[in-house]
Amino acid sequence: MKNDYPEKIRAARVYDVAIKTPLEYAPQLSQRIGNRLLLKREDMQPVFSFKLRGAYNKMAHLTEVERNRGVICASAGNHAQGVALAAQKLGCRAVIVMPTTTPQIKVDAVKRRGAEVLLVGDSYDEASNHAHALATEQQLTYVHPFDDPEVISGQGTIGMEIMQQHPEPIHAIFCCVGGGGLIAGIAAYVKSVRPEIKIIGVEAEDADAMTQSLKAGKRIKLEQVGLFADGAAVKQVGTETFRLCQEFVDDMIVVDNDAICAAIKDVFEETRSILEPAGALAVAGAKEYAMRHKLKNKTLIAIASGANTNFDRLRFVAERAEVGEKREAVLAVTIPESPGSFKKFCALLGARSITEFNYRYSDPKEAHVFVGVKITKRQEAHNLVESLRKHGLETLDLTDDEMAKLHIRHLVGGRAPLAKHELVYRFEFPERPGALMRFLEHMSNGWNISLFHYRNHGADYGRVLVGMQVPDSDKKEFKAFLKQLGYVYWDESNNPAYKLFLG
DSSP states (O other): OOOOHHHHHHTOOOTTTOOOOOEEEOHHHHHHHTSEEEEEEGGGSTTSBTHHHHHHHHHHTSOHHHHHHOEEEEOSSHHHHHHHHHHHHHTOOEEEEEOTTSOHHHHHHHHHTTOEEEEOSSSHHHHHHHHHHHHHHHTOEEOOSSSSHHHHHHHHHHHHHHHHHOOSOOSEEEEEOSSSHHHHHHHHHHHHHOTTSEEEEEEETTSOHHHHHHHHTSOOOOSOOOOTTGGGOOSSOOHHHHHHHHHHOOEEEEEOHHHHHHHHHHHHHHHSOOOOTGGGHHHHHHHHHHHHTTOOSOEEEEEEOBOOOOGGGHHHHHHHHHHHTTOEEEEEEEEESSTTHHHHHHHHHTTOOEEEEEOOOOOSSEEEEEEEEEOSSHHHHHHHHHHHHHTTOEEEEOTTOHHIIIIIHHHTTOOOTTOTTEEEEEEEEESSTTHHHHHHHHSOTTOEEEEEEEEOOSSSEEEEEEEEEOOGGGHHHHHHHHHHHOOEEEEOTTOHHHHHHTO
């Protein structure tokens, strides 16, 4: 099939509202990864995201009759702001349907642009269904966030700008991927003029719809997506974006939340700007790709795609950035409960800084210590674990244990000898009023909650660790409870961190 996107991209109308963003060298990151890394600063757009390019191009190509009727979209974030700004510039009505869970800061930002905001449903899917119904009812034009040729073409102008700004050799361009509009537009343009440049998509490991789809050769719909990188949390990629990615994208890479947090910190140290998690995906992917493929002295470009983050999310980012940067190891160490053993343990740690230390007396023979230690690279953690074990100190590396990092570190010492038949589960609750009551109402009256730990991380969902005393005779009923509840969950009853510190 003929690729007519380069022509559409060159004709795209975006610069009435968008700026041609800088392509900036990142010296500290470049030195650390051994390659020349450049950041395409889409976080500097008027709405702090690339999304206004596609939204405006779509709306600018509407007929006068369509524009007079108005537009509608469903979005909880950057696309909503792009549509609202475009409507303000074009003087047309815009209706934005947002989930009721949308943070007030985002609702206010859209309203300030003059758009009408409707809060409907608890999820994006419910908001989207309502928006589609309203579009038909009121004859409004639906502006899709990614699966539309005009939207894709608008996002593709980023690729055109990069080609103009950097005519020298480029090894690869890294793009965050949600529904696929950004990478599809960039890839379609770049491959038409400089096919030797690799186009690499980056997804969060708990929202990897494009990675799975390209592997399967068909669009895969995910049952659940993680919402930390909410700007790219899409259950199913677009039909047109998938077609273009199949043709033009060279590779996909997935990264975890710790790597995203580390990338946010990296960009802050370079620019003093704070990217949102989805906005930092490309940077995290570039770092991982360079390490995995042992690249040296290549030019890599990462799209810093957005900076609309919630301030209260920064607590989580700061907490996890050091682990994601491989600068902190989290360990559980068992030492003898005897004079001098703690001193011996500290001596084995050497000159390394201790970032966290949790301990509580619970056994006359052994002490279980939860400790964070500063390291310079991941291998150093492995070496430290081996050294401690060699000196007779049983050690568990918990650096990649999600429950340990989220909950256990705050609950060390909380053993409960009376908590018989305890099951421990980790849940993701929707961050909305009534979520906890829904949980409690579905529980059997005979099950006692023996442990409960929750922290608000500024995301659209809450992470909860729950211990429940469930007799063996109730196991079947408990499984039915989990299914009926409908929340994402993990059984952590056999997690070694739980057994050491809480079991």
